[in-house]
Amino acid sequence: MPETVDAILVKHSRRPENLIPILQDVQKELGYISPESVKDISRYLRISENQIFGVSSFYAQFRFTRPGRHSLRVCLGTACHVRGGATVLDTLENVLGVKCGDTTPDARFDLERVACLGCCALSPVVQIDKRIYSRVAVNKLSELLKFYE
Amino acid sequence: MNNLTKRIESAKQKWEVFQKNEEPIIYIGAASCGRAAGAVQLLAQTNRWLKENELTAKVVQVGCIGPCYLEPLVDVQMPGQPRVSYNNVTTKTLPVILGSHVGESVPYTKGAIGHFGKEPFNGIPRFFELPMLKPQVRIVLRNCGLIDPEQIDQYLAVDGYQGFMNALQTSPDDVIGVVRRAGLRGRGGAGFPTYKKWTVCRNAPGNQKYLICNADEGDPGAFMNRSLIESDPHALLEGMLIAGYAIGASHGIVYIRAEYPLAIERLNEAMQQMKDYGLLGEHILDSAFSFDIKVKEGAGAFVCGEETALIGSIEGKRGMPKSRPPFPAISGLFGCPTIINNVETLGTLPNILRNGPDWYNRFGKEGNRGTKTFSLVGKVRRQGLIEVQLGTSLREIIYDIGGGLQKPFKAIQTGGPSGGCLSEEFLDLTVDYESLTAAGSIMGSGGLIVMDEDTCVVDLAKYFLDFTQKESCGKCTPCRVGTRHMVEILTKITHGEGSAEDLLALRTLGDTIKKGALCGLGQTAPNPVLTTLRYFRNEYLEHIKEQRCRAVVCKDLIEYRVIKEKCTGCQSCVKVCPTGAITGPRSEPHNVDKTKCIKCRSCYVTCRFEAIAGDAIVIGSVEKRS
Incomplete structure (x- = not known):
C-alpha cells in the first residue's frame, strides 16, 4: 500500500x-x-x-499492530470506573479470550481501553466502531457482540 | 463592519420568524451524550414519522442543555405555544409524543419534563425552574441546547460576536483592563488571573504571537469543554478572537482531543461560517486585526494538558513538559510568545466584553468572580453538565442540583486525577479555588464525581494513581518512579497484603512527589492518595488489618455466594457465567465454584433483575477459614 x-x-x-x-x-x-x-x-x-x-x-492513539474488523473500546474514565467499567473490560477479555490491547485470532475484534469518552453521565459506556453504547450491563455483553461479525 | 451589521439584522429577523414558528419545530438533543443515549435513531424515526403522517415540521439538532440523566431529550414547539421538553424518550414513546403533540396539538403532559415559555402551560413546570436548573447561573452555557450550533445566524441573533465588536472598538490594553476588572481567573484549574498572563505576552517582544485554546480535556470524568464546543462552538471562537486581539496574536490553534469527533466537526463548520462573514482571516471587519485559527487534534496523552507539553505536541514532538521559566507567554510555540487558555476561560470572554466587568462582578464572591461549569457524575440522581456561581457549597451542588444519592453519601472527588477525595465533613465547603486547595484538593477543570458506600476509596485512589502513573511522561524521577511505587503499595493493600508501615510510606512518597515533580501532573498526582489517607484512614486500616473491603469492591477480598434457601434453581445465572463457575441442575440450588469465579458480577446482576429469586446471589467478604 x-x-x-x-x-x-x-x-x-x-x-x-x-x-x-x-x-x-x-x-x-x-x-x-x-x-x-x-x-x-x-x-x-x-x-x-x-x-x-x-x-x-x-501517544496512546497510535497502534503498531493490524486492528480487527471491529474496534471495541471500553471506557475506564472515573465515572465508568465507579460504575463498573473495569468489570466490563474483564468480562470482555474473558468472553473474547484476548487481553486488552490485542486483536482476536479471527480478527473480529480488537479490544482496547480508553481514558474517557466524555459520556460520563451514561456510564459505563463501551464504544464499538463508531457507536457508543451507554449504561452497559455485564450480562448483556455477549448479546451485544452478536451484532458484529 | 457594515456588512456584518446587516447580517446581524437579518439574522435577528430570521430568529424572530423562527421563534414565532409558523410550523411545528422538533428539537433533538444530539450532542455526544444524547447520541450515546439514542438520539440519532430518534432523529431518523422522527423524520420517518413525519413522512408517514404527511406532516411537516422543522427538525433541529441542538446541543446539550445539561441534564444528561434525562437524555435523550426531544422538544416539541407548536405554533404560538412554548417549547416543551420530553425526557428519556425511547423509540416506543416517540410516536406517542409526536402523535399527541404534533399530530393533535395536545401536549403529552405525562412524558413532559418542562417547558420554555414565560407563562404557565398545561401544568407542565418551567424547564429552568426544575430543581436541577433553578440554582444554576448559566453564563458560559447560556446558548447550549437552545440554539442550533451549526447556524452562525442563530448565534448572531442572540448577540453573538457583540463582545468581539465591542473589543475591536477599544484598544487591546483596554480589553485587558476589562478582563482584569472582571476578575476572570483561568478555568483550566490553576486559577491564575487571565489578565496577568495576557499582559506578559502583550509586552513580550516579537512580531509573531500565538493563542492556543487548550481543549485537551483529559480528565477522565469531565466533559464540560466537549459539551460547550458541540453545543455553542461560536462562543469559544469569539472568545479566541477577543483574546487574540488583546495579546496581539495573529494565529490561533485549538488543540483538541481526537476522541471528540463531533466537536471537531462543529468547530470546522463554524470556522468556515466565520470566514464567510469576514470574522476570520485578513483585516477582520475591515479593521487592522488579522487572525486565523487552526484545529490540531491531540493524539491521546493526558500530560499534554500541561502547557509546555502541549506546545511540544503541536511542534510534532513527544509531549514532555519543560521546566519554567521561560514561561510560554515569553517563549512558547516555536519560541514565540504564546498564551494558552482553557475552553471555558475563552468561552466566558464574549459575555464579559458584551456586558462589562461590573456585570460579571455580580456573580461569585470576592477573589472568585463569575461562574464555573462542572460535570456532575457518579452516584447522584441527576447527572449532567451544570454551571454555578463560584462560592456555591458542595452540599447545594450534590443535593439541590444533583438531587442527592440513593444510598448514603461517602465522598466527592473534585479536580479529576489531580484532585482530592473529600468526605462528608466538607459538604459545606464552598467551591472556590482557595477553599478546595486548603482541603487538599483542587478546583481542576471541573469534574465532580460523587460516590456512595459502594465505592471503595482505596480502590479509587489506586485507580487514579494507576492512571497518572501510566500517563506520566517519564521525564522526571519523582513522578516516574514515585507514582509507580505508590501504585505497587496500593495494589498490595487492595490484595489484603498491606502493612501499617505502607501507610507511612505512601505519605512520604506523596509528599516527596508533590515537592519534587517537574510539572502539574506530578505535583498533583498524589492528591487522591493523600486526601483519602487523611479522611478515610479507617478504610485503609480495614484492608490491612482485617483484609476486609467494606464496599465489597476489591476482588481479592470478596467472594460470591449462593444463598441456598433463596435460590430457586432457575438457571438464569448459569447461562450468563462466562467461565462456567456456576453449576447446578434446574430447580435445585446452584453452586459457585470459587476457583473458577472471576467475580465479573454477571450472575449477581442477572439474579437481581432477571431471575426468579432476585436476591439469591450475594457478594461478601471472604470468609476466614480457620
Whole structure:
C-alpha cells in the first residue's frame, strides 16, 4: 500500500510539526502504523525512524499492530470506573479470550481501553466502531457482540 | 463592519420568524451524550414519522442543555405555544409524543419534563425552574441546547460576536483592563488571573504571537469543554478572537482531543461560517486585526494538558513538559510568545466584553468572580453538565442540583486525577479555588464525581494513581518512579497484603512527589492518595488489618455466594457465567465454584433483575477459614 501513504504525505508540507497529523492520517487509512509507512514518513520529513517511533509510541492513539474488523473500546474514565467499567473490560477479555490491547485470532475484534469518552453521565459506556453504547450491563455483553461479525 | 451589521439584522429577523414558528419545530438533543443515549435513531424515526403522517415540521439538532440523566431529550414547539421538553424518550414513546403533540396539538403532559415559555402551560413546570436548573447561573452555557450550533445566524441573533465588536472598538490594553476588572481567573484549574498572563505576552517582544485554546480535556470524568464546543462552538471562537486581539496574536490553534469527533466537526463548520462573514482571516471587519485559527487534534496523552507539553505536541514532538521559566507567554510555540487558555476561560470572554466587568462582578464572591461549569457524575440522581456561581457549597451542588444519592453519601472527588477525595465533613465547603486547595484538593477543570458506600476509596485512589502513573511522561524521577511505587503499595493493600508501615510510606512518597515533580501532573498526582489517607484512614486500616473491603469492591477480598434457601434453581445465572463457575441442575440450588469465579458480577446482576429469586446471589467478604 505504498501509494496510499504517498498520497497522504503529499497533502502535508515537509515540516517536522506535521509528523503527528501525518501519523493520524496514516492510521485513519491503514488502521495502524505499519513499519513500511514509518520508512516512508522518515524519508519524506527527513527525520529518523527512531524519532518517529519515539513520538508515535508516546501517544496512546497510535497502534503498531493490524486492528480487527471491529474496534471495541471500553471506557475506564472515573465515572465508568465507579460504575463498573473495569468489570466490563474483564468480562470482555474473558468472553473474547484476548487481553486488552490485542486483536482476536479471527480478527473480529480488537479490544482496547480508553481514558474517557466524555459520556460520563451514561456510564459505563463501551464504544464499538463508531457507536457508543451507554449504561452497559455485564450480562448483556455477549448479546451485544452478536451484532458484529 | 457594515456588512456584518446587516447580517446581524437579518439574522435577528430570521430568529424572530423562527421563534414565532409558523410550523411545528422538533428539537433533538444530539450532542455526544444524547447520541450515546439514542438520539440519532430518534432523529431518523422522527423524520420517518413525519413522512408517514404527511406532516411537516422543522427538525433541529441542538446541543446539550445539561441534564444528561434525562437524555435523550426531544422538544416539541407548536405554533404560538412554548417549547416543551420530553425526557428519556425511547423509540416506543416517540410516536406517542409526536402523535399527541404534533399530530393533535395536545401536549403529552405525562412524558413532559418542562417547558420554555414565560407563562404557565398545561401544568407542565418551567424547564429552568426544575430543581436541577433553578440554582444554576448559566453564563458560559447560556446558548447550549437552545440554539442550533451549526447556524452562525442563530448565534448572531442572540448577540453573538457583540463582545468581539465591542473589543475591536477599544484598544487591546483596554480589553485587558476589562478582563482584569472582571476578575476572570483561568478555568483550566490553576486559577491564575487571565489578565496577568495576557499582559506578559502583550509586552513580550516579537512580531509573531500565538493563542492556543487548550481543549485537551483529559480528565477522565469531565466533559464540560466537549459539551460547550458541540453545543455553542461560536462562543469559544469569539472568545479566541477577543483574546487574540488583546495579546496581539495573529494565529490561533485549538488543540483538541481526537476522541471528540463531533466537536471537531462543529468547530470546522463554524470556522468556515466565520470566514464567510469576514470574522476570520485578513483585516477582520475591515479593521487592522488579522487572525486565523487552526484545529490540531491531540493524539491521546493526558500530560499534554500541561502547557509546555502541549506546545511540544503541536511542534510534532513527544509531549514532555519543560521546566519554567521561560514561561510560554515569553517563549512558547516555536519560541514565540504564546498564551494558552482553557475552553471555558475563552468561552466566558464574549459575555464579559458584551456586558462589562461590573456585570460579571455580580456573580461569585470576592477573589472568585463569575461562574464555573462542572460535570456532575457518579452516584447522584441527576447527572449532567451544570454551571454555578463560584462560592456555591458542595452540599447545594450534590443535593439541590444533583438531587442527592440513593444510598448514603461517602465522598466527592473534585479536580479529576489531580484532585482530592473529600468526605462528608466538607459538604459545606464552598467551591472556590482557595477553599478546595486548603482541603487538599483542587478546583481542576471541573469534574465532580460523587460516590456512595459502594465505592471503595482505596480502590479509587489506586485507580487514579494507576492512571497518572501510566500517563506520566517519564521525564522526571519523582513522578516516574514515585507514582509507580505508590501504585505497587496500593495494589498490595487492595490484595489484603498491606502493612501499617505502607501507610507511612505512601505519605512520604506523596509528599516527596508533590515537592519534587517537574510539572502539574506530578505535583498533583498524589492528591487522591493523600486526601483519602487523611479522611478515610479507617478504610485503609480495614484492608490491612482485617483484609476486609467494606464496599465489597476489591476482588481479592470478596467472594460470591449462593444463598441456598433463596435460590430457586432457575438457571438464569448459569447461562450468563462466562467461565462456567456456576453449576447446578434446574430447580435445585446452584453452586459457585470459587476457583473458577472471576467475580465479573454477571450472575449477581442477572439474579437481581432477571431471575426468579432476585436476591439469591450475594457478594461478601471472604470468609476466614480457620
